[in-house]
Amino acid sequence: MELTDIKFDCIHFKGAYPCKPNKTHNRVCLNCEDYQPISKRILIIKLGAIGDVIRTTPLLIRYRELYPNAHITWLTLSPAVLPKDWIDEILTPDATAYFRLQNMAFDIAINLDKEHEACALLAKVEAKEKYGFIWKDNHIDVATEKATHKLMTGLDDQLSQDNERNYLDEIFEICHQEFRQEPYLLNINEELSMxxxxxxxxxxxxxxxxxxxxxxxxxxxxxxxxxxxxxxxxxxxxxxxxxxxxxxxxxxxxxxxxxxxxxxxxxxxxxxxxxxxxxxxxxxxxxxxxxxxxxxxxxxxxxxxxxxxxxxxxxxxxxxxxxxxxxxxxxxxxxxxxxxxxxxxxxxxxxxxxxxxxxxx
The missing domain is CATH 3.40.50.2000 (Glycogen Phosphorylase B;)
Known part of the structure:
Protein backbone atom coordinates (compact mmCIF):
# COMPACT_ATOMS: atom_id res chain seq x y z
CA MET A 1 0.00 0.00 0.00
CA GLU A 2 1.26 3.48 -0.94
CA LEU A 3 0.82 6.76 0.92
CA THR A 4 -1.50 7.86 -1.88
CA ASP A 5 -3.83 4.98 -0.93
CA ILE A 6 -4.45 6.40 2.56
CA LYS A 7 -8.01 7.67 2.99
CA PHE A 8 -7.30 10.79 5.01
CA ASP A 9 -10.98 11.79 4.73
CA CYS A 10 -12.29 8.61 6.40
CA ILE A 11 -14.32 8.91 9.60
CA HIS A 12 -12.05 6.22 11.13
CA PHE A 13 -8.75 7.99 10.35
CA LYS A 14 -6.84 8.67 13.60
CA GLY A 15 -3.86 10.66 12.44
CA ALA A 16 -0.57 8.97 13.33
CA TYR A 17 -2.18 5.82 14.78
CA PRO A 18 -3.86 2.71 13.34
CA CYS A 19 -7.61 3.10 12.94
CA LYS A 20 -10.14 0.76 14.55
CA PRO A 21 -10.80 -1.35 11.40
CA ASN A 22 -7.03 -1.85 11.06
CA LYS A 23 -6.61 -2.85 14.71
CA THR A 24 -9.63 -5.16 14.89
CA HIS A 25 -9.80 -6.62 11.36
CA ASN A 26 -6.32 -5.94 9.94
CA ARG A 27 -7.87 -3.85 7.16
CA VAL A 28 -5.95 -1.31 5.12
CA CYS A 29 -7.20 1.76 3.31
CA LEU A 30 -6.90 0.20 -0.13
CA ASN A 31 -10.34 -1.34 -0.82
CA CYS A 32 -11.33 -1.15 2.88
CA GLU A 33 -14.94 -2.24 3.49
CA ASP A 34 -15.24 0.21 6.41
CA TYR A 35 -14.26 3.32 4.48
CA GLN A 36 -16.69 6.14 5.27
CA PRO A 37 -15.81 9.58 3.94
CA ILE A 38 -16.45 12.45 6.36
CA SER A 39 -19.51 14.36 5.16
CA LYS A 40 -18.99 17.48 7.32
CA ARG A 41 -16.42 18.70 9.78
CA ILE A 42 -18.20 20.51 12.61
CA LEU A 43 -16.77 22.50 15.51
CA ILE A 44 -18.86 23.38 18.59
CA ILE A 45 -17.42 25.90 21.05
CA LYS A 46 -19.26 25.73 24.37
CA LEU A 47 -16.82 26.14 27.21
CA GLY A 48 -18.95 26.19 30.39
CA ALA A 49 -20.62 26.25 32.85
CA ILE A 50 -21.45 22.57 33.23
CA GLY A 51 -25.22 23.06 33.00
CA ASP A 52 -24.88 25.18 29.87
CA VAL A 53 -22.74 22.50 28.25
CA ILE A 54 -25.34 19.82 29.02
CA ARG A 55 -28.22 21.86 27.63
CA THR A 56 -26.36 22.41 24.35
CA THR A 57 -26.10 18.67 23.62
CA PRO A 58 -29.48 18.45 21.75
CA LEU A 59 -27.62 20.05 18.83
CA LEU A 60 -25.63 16.83 18.50
CA ILE A 61 -28.80 14.91 17.69
CA ARG A 62 -29.79 17.35 14.96
CA TYR A 63 -26.36 17.38 13.32
CA ARG A 64 -26.05 13.59 13.46
CA GLU A 65 -29.43 13.36 11.73
CA LEU A 66 -28.38 15.85 9.06
CA TYR A 67 -24.87 14.47 8.57
CA PRO A 68 -24.50 10.88 9.86
CA ASN A 69 -20.82 10.76 8.81
CA ALA A 70 -19.92 14.14 10.28
CA HIS A 71 -16.75 14.55 12.32
CA ILE A 72 -17.67 16.63 15.38
CA THR A 73 -15.13 18.43 17.57
CA TRP A 74 -16.27 20.07 20.82
CA LEU A 75 -14.19 22.58 22.79
CA THR A 76 -15.22 22.71 26.46
CA LEU A 77 -14.14 23.16 30.06
CA SER A 78 -16.54 20.37 31.10
CA PRO A 79 -15.61 17.23 29.14
CA ALA A 80 -16.89 14.82 31.83
CA VAL A 81 -20.57 15.47 31.08
CA LEU A 82 -20.40 15.12 27.30
CA PRO A 83 -21.66 11.91 25.61
CA LYS A 84 -18.48 10.38 24.21
CA ASP A 85 -20.25 8.21 21.61
CA TRP A 86 -21.71 11.27 19.91
CA ILE A 87 -18.51 13.33 19.58
CA ASP A 88 -15.37 12.42 17.68
CA GLU A 89 -12.97 14.69 19.54
CA ILE A 90 -13.36 16.62 22.80
CA LEU A 91 -10.80 19.35 23.46
CA THR A 92 -10.23 21.45 26.54
CA PRO A 93 -9.16 25.07 25.98
CA ASP A 94 -5.42 25.55 26.23
CA ALA A 95 -2.69 26.92 23.97
CA THR A 96 -2.32 23.60 22.14
CA ALA A 97 -6.05 23.29 21.43
CA TYR A 98 -6.29 26.89 20.17
CA PHE A 99 -3.25 26.37 17.93
CA ARG A 100 -4.68 23.16 16.49
CA LEU A 101 -8.12 24.62 15.82
CA GLN A 102 -6.67 27.66 14.07
CA ASN A 103 -4.80 25.30 11.75
CA MET A 104 -7.81 23.14 10.86
CA ALA A 105 -10.62 23.68 8.37
CA PHE A 106 -14.30 23.06 9.18
CA ASP A 107 -17.49 23.10 7.21
CA ILE A 108 -19.48 24.41 10.18
CA ALA A 109 -18.17 26.24 13.26
CA ILE A 110 -20.51 27.23 16.10
CA ASN A 111 -19.75 29.39 19.12
CA LEU A 112 -22.50 29.72 21.74
CA ASP A 113 -20.37 31.48 24.38
CA LYS A 114 -20.07 35.25 24.71
CA GLU A 115 -16.62 35.12 26.32
CA HIS A 116 -13.96 37.10 24.45
CA GLU A 117 -11.68 34.12 23.88
CA ALA A 118 -14.48 31.99 22.41
CA CYS A 119 -15.63 34.79 20.10
CA ALA A 120 -12.07 35.50 19.01
CA LEU A 121 -11.52 31.83 18.24
CA LEU A 122 -14.58 31.70 15.98
CA ALA A 123 -13.22 34.73 14.13
CA LYS A 124 -9.88 32.97 13.58
CA VAL A 125 -11.11 29.47 12.72
CA GLU A 126 -11.43 28.59 9.04
CA ALA A 127 -15.01 27.47 8.32
CA LYS A 128 -17.42 27.67 5.40
CA GLU A 129 -20.32 28.46 7.74
CA LYS A 130 -20.06 30.23 11.10
CA TYR A 131 -22.88 30.55 13.62
CA GLY A 132 -23.24 32.21 17.01
CA PHE A 133 -21.07 34.90 18.56
CA ILE A 134 -17.89 36.26 17.01
CA TRP A 135 -15.26 38.94 17.66
CA LYS A 136 -15.42 41.89 15.28
CA ASP A 137 -14.23 45.52 15.45
CA ASN A 138 -13.00 45.06 19.04
CA HIS A 139 -16.32 43.82 20.41
CA ILE A 140 -18.62 40.80 20.56
CA ASP A 141 -20.84 40.57 17.49
CA VAL A 142 -23.04 38.03 15.73
CA ALA A 143 -21.80 35.63 13.06
CA THR A 144 -25.25 35.77 11.40
CA GLU A 145 -28.34 37.84 12.15
CA LYS A 146 -30.02 34.78 13.72
CA ALA A 147 -27.87 35.30 16.85
CA THR A 148 -29.04 38.90 17.31
CA HIS A 149 -32.00 38.09 19.60
CA LYS A 150 -29.85 36.06 22.00
CA LEU A 151 -27.14 38.73 22.07
CA MET A 152 -29.63 41.53 22.71
CA THR A 153 -31.41 39.74 25.57
CA GLY A 154 -28.01 39.34 27.22
CA LEU A 155 -27.34 43.07 26.97
CA ASP A 156 -30.70 44.45 28.09
CA ASP A 157 -32.46 43.30 31.28
CA GLN A 158 -35.86 44.50 30.08
CA LEU A 159 -35.59 42.56 26.81
CA SER A 160 -34.48 39.53 28.80
CA GLN A 161 -37.43 39.77 31.20
CA ASP A 162 -39.87 40.13 28.29
CA ASN A 163 -38.45 37.12 26.44
CA GLU A 164 -40.78 34.09 26.23
CA ARG A 165 -38.49 31.76 24.29
CA ASN A 166 -36.50 28.95 25.88
CA TYR A 167 -32.76 28.47 25.53
CA LEU A 168 -33.05 25.56 23.13
CA ASP A 169 -35.32 27.46 20.75
CA GLU A 170 -32.74 30.22 20.75
CA ILE A 171 -29.60 28.15 20.13
CA PHE A 172 -31.24 26.10 17.39
CA GLU A 173 -32.29 29.34 15.69
CA ILE A 174 -28.71 30.64 16.03
CA CYS A 175 -27.62 27.55 14.07
CA HIS A 176 -30.35 28.17 11.46
CA GLN A 177 -32.25 25.11 12.69
CA GLU A 178 -35.60 24.53 14.43
CA PHE A 179 -35.83 22.90 17.86
CA ARG A 180 -38.02 19.77 17.69
CA GLN A 181 -37.80 18.57 21.30
CA GLU A 182 -34.44 16.87 20.80
CA PRO A 183 -33.45 15.58 24.28
CA TYR A 184 -30.37 16.32 26.33
CA LEU A 185 -27.50 13.84 26.05
CA LEU A 186 -25.47 13.04 29.15
CA ASN A 187 -22.47 10.88 29.91
CA ILE A 188 -23.55 8.29 32.51
CA ASN A 189 -21.16 5.86 34.19
CA GLU A 190 -23.28 2.71 34.25
CA GLU A 191 -20.99 0.95 36.72
CA LEU A 192 -21.36 3.77 39.26
CA SER A 193 -25.08 3.92 38.57
CA MET A 194 -25.37 0.22 39.43
Whole structure:
Protein backbone atom coordinates (compact mmCIF):
# COMPACT_ATOMS: atom_id res chain seq x y z
CA MET A 1 0.00 0.00 0.00
CA GLU A 2 1.26 3.48 -0.94
CA LEU A 3 0.82 6.76 0.92
CA THR A 4 -1.50 7.86 -1.88
CA ASP A 5 -3.83 4.98 -0.93
CA ILE A 6 -4.45 6.40 2.56
CA LYS A 7 -8.01 7.67 2.99
CA PHE A 8 -7.30 10.79 5.01
CA ASP A 9 -10.98 11.79 4.73
CA CYS A 10 -12.29 8.61 6.40
CA ILE A 11 -14.32 8.91 9.60
CA HIS A 12 -12.05 6.22 11.13
CA PHE A 13 -8.75 7.99 10.35
CA LYS A 14 -6.84 8.67 13.60
CA GLY A 15 -3.86 10.66 12.44
CA ALA A 16 -0.57 8.97 13.33
CA TYR A 17 -2.18 5.82 14.78
CA PRO A 18 -3.86 2.71 13.34
CA CYS A 19 -7.61 3.10 12.94
CA LYS A 20 -10.14 0.76 14.55
CA PRO A 21 -10.80 -1.35 11.40
CA ASN A 22 -7.03 -1.85 11.06
CA LYS A 23 -6.61 -2.85 14.71
CA THR A 24 -9.63 -5.16 14.89
CA HIS A 25 -9.80 -6.62 11.36
CA ASN A 26 -6.32 -5.94 9.94
CA ARG A 27 -7.87 -3.85 7.16
CA VAL A 28 -5.95 -1.31 5.12
CA CYS A 29 -7.20 1.76 3.31
CA LEU A 30 -6.90 0.20 -0.13
CA ASN A 31 -10.34 -1.34 -0.82
CA CYS A 32 -11.33 -1.15 2.88
CA GLU A 33 -14.94 -2.24 3.49
CA ASP A 34 -15.24 0.21 6.41
CA TYR A 35 -14.26 3.32 4.48
CA GLN A 36 -16.69 6.14 5.27
CA PRO A 37 -15.81 9.58 3.94
CA ILE A 38 -16.45 12.45 6.36
CA SER A 39 -19.51 14.36 5.16
CA LYS A 40 -18.99 17.48 7.32
CA ARG A 41 -16.42 18.70 9.78
CA ILE A 42 -18.20 20.51 12.61
CA LEU A 43 -16.77 22.50 15.51
CA ILE A 44 -18.86 23.38 18.59
CA ILE A 45 -17.42 25.90 21.05
CA LYS A 46 -19.26 25.73 24.37
CA LEU A 47 -16.82 26.14 27.21
CA GLY A 48 -18.95 26.19 30.39
CA ALA A 49 -20.62 26.25 32.85
CA ILE A 50 -21.45 22.57 33.23
CA GLY A 51 -25.22 23.06 33.00
CA ASP A 52 -24.88 25.18 29.87
CA VAL A 53 -22.74 22.50 28.25
CA ILE A 54 -25.34 19.82 29.02
CA ARG A 55 -28.22 21.86 27.63
CA THR A 56 -26.36 22.41 24.35
CA THR A 57 -26.10 18.67 23.62
CA PRO A 58 -29.48 18.45 21.75
CA LEU A 59 -27.62 20.05 18.83
CA LEU A 60 -25.63 16.83 18.50
CA ILE A 61 -28.80 14.91 17.69
CA ARG A 62 -29.79 17.35 14.96
CA TYR A 63 -26.36 17.38 13.32
CA ARG A 64 -26.05 13.59 13.46
CA GLU A 65 -29.43 13.36 11.73
CA LEU A 66 -28.38 15.85 9.06
CA TYR A 67 -24.87 14.47 8.57
CA PRO A 68 -24.50 10.88 9.86
CA ASN A 69 -20.82 10.76 8.81
CA ALA A 70 -19.92 14.14 10.28
CA HIS A 71 -16.75 14.55 12.32
CA ILE A 72 -17.67 16.63 15.38
CA THR A 73 -15.13 18.43 17.57
CA TRP A 74 -16.27 20.07 20.82
CA LEU A 75 -14.19 22.58 22.79
CA THR A 76 -15.22 22.71 26.46
CA LEU A 77 -14.14 23.16 30.06
CA SER A 78 -16.54 20.37 31.10
CA PRO A 79 -15.61 17.23 29.14
CA ALA A 80 -16.89 14.82 31.83
CA VAL A 81 -20.57 15.47 31.08
CA LEU A 82 -20.40 15.12 27.30
CA PRO A 83 -21.66 11.91 25.61
CA LYS A 84 -18.48 10.38 24.21
CA ASP A 85 -20.25 8.21 21.61
CA TRP A 86 -21.71 11.27 19.91
CA ILE A 87 -18.51 13.33 19.58
CA ASP A 88 -15.37 12.42 17.68
CA GLU A 89 -12.97 14.69 19.54
CA ILE A 90 -13.36 16.62 22.80
CA LEU A 91 -10.80 19.35 23.46
CA THR A 92 -10.23 21.45 26.54
CA PRO A 93 -9.16 25.07 25.98
CA ASP A 94 -5.42 25.55 26.23
CA ALA A 95 -2.69 26.92 23.97
CA THR A 96 -2.32 23.60 22.14
CA ALA A 97 -6.05 23.29 21.43
CA TYR A 98 -6.29 26.89 20.17
CA PHE A 99 -3.25 26.37 17.93
CA ARG A 100 -4.68 23.16 16.49
CA LEU A 101 -8.12 24.62 15.82
CA GLN A 102 -6.67 27.66 14.07
CA ASN A 103 -4.80 25.30 11.75
CA MET A 104 -7.81 23.14 10.86
CA ALA A 105 -10.62 23.68 8.37
CA PHE A 106 -14.30 23.06 9.18
CA ASP A 107 -17.49 23.10 7.21
CA ILE A 108 -19.48 24.41 10.18
CA ALA A 109 -18.17 26.24 13.26
CA ILE A 110 -20.51 27.23 16.10
CA ASN A 111 -19.75 29.39 19.12
CA LEU A 112 -22.50 29.72 21.74
CA ASP A 113 -20.37 31.48 24.38
CA LYS A 114 -20.07 35.25 24.71
CA GLU A 115 -16.62 35.12 26.32
CA HIS A 116 -13.96 37.10 24.45
CA GLU A 117 -11.68 34.12 23.88
CA ALA A 118 -14.48 31.99 22.41
CA CYS A 119 -15.63 34.79 20.10
CA ALA A 120 -12.07 35.50 19.01
CA LEU A 121 -11.52 31.83 18.24
CA LEU A 122 -14.58 31.70 15.98
CA ALA A 123 -13.22 34.73 14.13
CA LYS A 124 -9.88 32.97 13.58
CA VAL A 125 -11.11 29.47 12.72
CA GLU A 126 -11.43 28.59 9.04
CA ALA A 127 -15.01 27.47 8.32
CA LYS A 128 -17.42 27.67 5.40
CA GLU A 129 -20.32 28.46 7.74
CA LYS A 130 -20.06 30.23 11.10
CA TYR A 131 -22.88 30.55 13.62
CA GLY A 132 -23.24 32.21 17.01
CA PHE A 133 -21.07 34.90 18.56
CA ILE A 134 -17.89 36.26 17.01
CA TRP A 135 -15.26 38.94 17.66
CA LYS A 136 -15.42 41.89 15.28
CA ASP A 137 -14.23 45.52 15.45
CA ASN A 138 -13.00 45.06 19.04
CA HIS A 139 -16.32 43.82 20.41
CA ILE A 140 -18.62 40.80 20.56
CA ASP A 141 -20.84 40.57 17.49
CA VAL A 142 -23.04 38.03 15.73
CA ALA A 143 -21.80 35.63 13.06
CA THR A 144 -25.25 35.77 11.40
CA GLU A 145 -28.34 37.84 12.15
CA LYS A 146 -30.02 34.78 13.72
CA ALA A 147 -27.87 35.30 16.85
CA THR A 148 -29.04 38.90 17.31
CA HIS A 149 -32.00 38.09 19.60
CA LYS A 150 -29.85 36.06 22.00
CA LEU A 151 -27.14 38.73 22.07
CA MET A 152 -29.63 41.53 22.71
CA THR A 153 -31.41 39.74 25.57
CA GLY A 154 -28.01 39.34 27.22
CA LEU A 155 -27.34 43.07 26.97
CA ASP A 156 -30.70 44.45 28.09
CA ASP A 157 -32.46 43.30 31.28
CA GLN A 158 -35.86 44.50 30.08
CA LEU A 159 -35.59 42.56 26.81
CA SER A 160 -34.48 39.53 28.80
CA GLN A 161 -37.43 39.77 31.20
CA ASP A 162 -39.87 40.13 28.29
CA ASN A 163 -38.45 37.12 26.44
CA GLU A 164 -40.78 34.09 26.23
CA ARG A 165 -38.49 31.76 24.29
CA ASN A 166 -36.50 28.95 25.88
CA TYR A 167 -32.76 28.47 25.53
CA LEU A 168 -33.05 25.56 23.13
CA ASP A 169 -35.32 27.46 20.75
CA GLU A 170 -32.74 30.22 20.75
CA ILE A 171 -29.60 28.15 20.13
CA PHE A 172 -31.24 26.10 17.39
CA GLU A 173 -32.29 29.34 15.69
CA ILE A 174 -28.71 30.64 16.03
CA CYS A 175 -27.62 27.55 14.07
CA HIS A 176 -30.35 28.17 11.46
CA GLN A 177 -32.25 25.11 12.69
CA GLU A 178 -35.60 24.53 14.43
CA PHE A 179 -35.83 22.90 17.86
CA ARG A 180 -38.02 19.77 17.69
CA GLN A 181 -37.80 18.57 21.30
CA GLU A 182 -34.44 16.87 20.80
CA PRO A 183 -33.45 15.58 24.28
CA TYR A 184 -30.37 16.32 26.33
CA LEU A 185 -27.50 13.84 26.05
CA LEU A 186 -25.47 13.04 29.15
CA ASN A 187 -22.47 10.88 29.91
CA ILE A 188 -23.55 8.29 32.51
CA ASN A 189 -21.16 5.86 34.19
CA GLU A 190 -23.28 2.71 34.25
CA GLU A 191 -20.99 0.95 36.72
CA LEU A 192 -21.36 3.77 39.26
CA SER A 193 -25.08 3.92 38.57
CA MET A 194 -25.37 0.22 39.43
CA UNK A 195 -23.45 0.89 42.65
CA UNK A 196 -26.13 3.35 43.74
CA UNK A 197 -28.94 0.89 43.05
CA UNK A 198 -28.58 0.31 46.79
CA UNK A 199 -30.71 3.42 47.27
CA UNK A 200 -33.73 1.50 46.05
CA UNK A 201 -33.13 -1.18 48.69
CA UNK A 202 -32.85 1.50 51.39
CA UNK A 203 -36.05 3.16 50.19
CA UNK A 204 -37.99 -0.12 50.50
CA UNK A 205 -40.36 0.69 47.66
CA UNK A 206 -40.84 4.36 48.52
CA UNK A 207 -40.30 7.01 45.86
CA UNK A 208 -36.83 8.50 46.19
CA UNK A 209 -36.81 12.30 46.22
CA UNK A 210 -33.40 13.90 45.67
CA UNK A 211 -33.11 17.25 47.45
CA UNK A 212 -30.40 19.33 45.80
CA UNK A 213 -29.85 22.04 48.38
CA UNK A 214 -27.14 24.16 46.74
CA UNK A 215 -27.04 26.47 43.75
CA UNK A 216 -23.43 27.52 43.26
CA UNK A 217 -21.64 30.57 44.59
CA UNK A 218 -22.53 33.14 41.95
CA UNK A 219 -26.20 33.82 42.75
CA UNK A 220 -26.86 33.07 46.41
CA UNK A 221 -30.22 34.86 46.07
CA UNK A 222 -31.56 31.56 44.68
CA UNK A 223 -31.12 29.67 47.96
CA UNK A 224 -34.13 28.33 49.81
CA UNK A 225 -33.96 28.74 53.60
CA UNK A 226 -32.48 26.17 55.99
CA UNK A 227 -35.77 26.05 57.90
CA UNK A 228 -37.74 25.22 54.75
CA UNK A 229 -35.37 22.50 53.56
CA UNK A 230 -35.54 20.80 56.96
CA UNK A 231 -39.33 21.14 57.21
CA UNK A 232 -39.76 19.89 53.64
CA UNK A 233 -37.57 16.84 54.25
CA UNK A 234 -39.59 15.98 57.36
CA UNK A 235 -42.88 16.40 55.48
CA UNK A 236 -41.67 14.13 52.67
CA UNK A 237 -40.96 11.42 55.24
CA UNK A 238 -44.39 11.85 56.81
CA UNK A 239 -46.03 11.45 53.41
CA UNK A 240 -44.22 8.21 52.64
CA UNK A 241 -41.37 9.42 50.40
CA UNK A 242 -37.67 8.63 50.85
CA UNK A 243 -35.77 11.95 50.79
CA UNK A 244 -32.05 11.98 49.96
CA UNK A 245 -29.90 15.10 50.38
CA UNK A 246 -27.68 15.86 47.39
CA UNK A 247 -24.93 18.39 46.83
CA UNK A 248 -21.26 19.05 46.29
CA UNK A 249 -18.39 19.85 48.60
CA UNK A 250 -19.65 23.37 49.36
CA UNK A 251 -23.00 21.95 50.54
CA UNK A 252 -21.45 19.20 52.67
CA UNK A 253 -21.63 20.95 56.05
CA UNK A 254 -25.15 22.20 55.37
CA UNK A 255 -26.39 18.79 54.20
CA UNK A 256 -24.94 17.10 57.27
CA UNK A 257 -26.86 19.58 59.41
CA UNK A 258 -30.09 19.01 57.46
CA UNK A 259 -29.62 15.25 57.72
CA UNK A 260 -29.25 15.45 61.49
CA UNK A 261 -32.18 17.84 61.96
CA UNK A 262 -34.63 16.02 59.66
CA UNK A 263 -33.30 12.47 60.18
CA UNK A 264 -32.95 11.83 56.44
CA UNK A 265 -30.23 10.13 54.39
CA UNK A 266 -27.21 12.09 53.17
CA UNK A 267 -24.73 9.91 51.24
CA UNK A 268 -21.94 12.54 51.11
CA UNK A 269 -20.39 14.42 48.20
CA UNK A 270 -18.67 12.83 45.21
CA UNK A 271 -17.06 13.45 41.86
CA UNK A 272 -19.30 14.88 39.15
CA UNK A 273 -19.45 11.48 37.45
CA UNK A 274 -20.64 9.76 40.62
CA UNK A 275 -23.01 12.61 41.45
CA UNK A 276 -24.74 11.97 38.10
CA UNK A 277 -24.87 8.23 38.80
CA UNK A 278 -26.38 8.85 42.24
CA UNK A 279 -28.98 11.20 40.77
CA UNK A 280 -29.88 8.54 38.18
CA UNK A 281 -31.25 6.41 41.03
CA UNK A 282 -33.72 9.05 42.26
CA UNK A 283 -37.34 9.20 41.11
CA UNK A 284 -37.95 12.94 41.58
CA UNK A 285 -35.52 15.84 41.94
CA UNK A 286 -36.19 19.04 43.86
CA UNK A 287 -33.69 21.79 43.07
CA UNK A 288 -33.12 25.47 42.78
CA UNK A 289 -31.96 26.63 39.34
CA UNK A 290 -28.54 24.99 39.17
CA UNK A 291 -26.37 22.44 37.40
CA UNK A 292 -28.66 19.79 38.92
CA UNK A 293 -31.59 21.09 36.86
CA UNK A 294 -29.72 20.13 33.68
CA UNK A 295 -28.46 16.81 35.06
CA UNK A 296 -32.00 15.84 36.06
CA UNK A 297 -33.30 16.88 32.64
CA UNK A 298 -30.58 14.82 30.96
CA UNK A 299 -31.58 11.83 33.09
CA UNK A 300 -35.26 12.38 32.18
CA UNK A 301 -36.26 12.76 35.84
CA UNK A 302 -39.41 14.40 37.16
CA UNK A 303 -38.44 17.67 38.77
CA UNK A 304 -39.67 20.48 41.00
CA UNK A 305 -37.68 23.57 40.05
CA UNK A 306 -37.47 26.56 42.40
CA UNK A 307 -36.99 29.82 40.51
CA UNK A 308 -36.89 33.47 41.47
CA UNK A 309 -34.25 35.60 39.73
CA UNK A 310 -34.42 34.09 36.25
CA UNK A 311 -36.96 34.22 33.42
CA UNK A 312 -38.99 31.01 33.76
CA UNK A 313 -39.56 30.86 30.01
CA UNK A 314 -35.84 30.16 29.56
CA UNK A 315 -36.16 26.61 30.88
CA UNK A 316 -37.21 23.60 28.80
CA UNK A 317 -38.39 20.84 31.15
CA UNK A 318 -39.79 18.53 28.43
CA UNK A 319 -43.12 18.15 30.23
CA UNK A 320 -41.52 16.37 33.19
CA UNK A 321 -41.16 19.30 35.57
CA UNK A 322 -42.97 22.10 37.32
CA UNK A 323 -41.59 25.54 38.18
CA UNK A 324 -42.39 27.01 41.61
CA UNK A 325 -41.74 30.67 42.38
CA UNK A 326 -42.12 32.86 45.52
CA UNK A 327 -45.68 34.07 45.99
CA UNK A 328 -44.38 37.59 46.62
CA UNK A 329 -42.52 37.75 43.31
CA UNK A 330 -38.87 38.75 42.92
CA UNK A 331 -37.33 42.22 42.45
CA UNK A 332 -33.75 41.13 41.69
CA UNK A 333 -33.63 39.84 38.12
CA UNK A 334 -30.28 38.08 37.62
CA UNK A 335 -29.23 39.61 40.92
CA UNK A 336 -26.56 38.28 43.29
CA UNK A 337 -27.83 40.40 46.17
CA UNK A 338 -31.37 41.02 47.37
CA UNK A 339 -32.94 44.49 47.57
CA UNK A 340 -35.47 43.35 50.18
CA UNK A 341 -34.97 43.12 53.91
CA UNK A 342 -36.53 39.65 53.75
CA UNK A 343 -35.41 37.62 50.71
CA UNK A 344 -38.22 36.50 48.39
CA UNK A 345 -37.19 32.84 48.72
CA UNK A 346 -38.58 32.99 52.27
CA UNK A 347 -41.96 33.33 50.55
CA UNK A 348 -41.67 30.08 48.61
CA UNK A 349 -43.45 27.85 51.09
CA UNK A 350 -43.02 24.20 52.01
CA UNK A 351 -46.68 23.68 51.14
CA UNK A 352 -46.11 25.08 47.62
CA UNK A 353 -43.20 22.72 47.10
CA UNK A 354 -45.17 19.70 48.34
CA UNK A 355 -48.20 20.51 46.17
CA UNK A 356 -45.96 20.81 43.11
CA UNK A 357 -44.23 17.51 43.87
CA UNK A 358 -47.50 15.65 44.36
CA UNK A 359 -48.87 17.12 41.12
CA UNK A 360 -46.03 15.31 39.31
CA UNK A 361 -47.25 11.88 40.47
Missing amino acids: KWNSLKEQAEGKKIVGLNTGCGARWQTRLWTDENWIAFAKLLKEKGYYPVLLGGKQEDEKNRFYSEQADVFYPGHFSLEEFIALTANCDIIVTQVSMMMHIATGLKKKMVLFNNIFNKYEFELYGRGVIVEPQSGCDCFYGNSCSRERRCMHDLSVEQAMTALEDLN
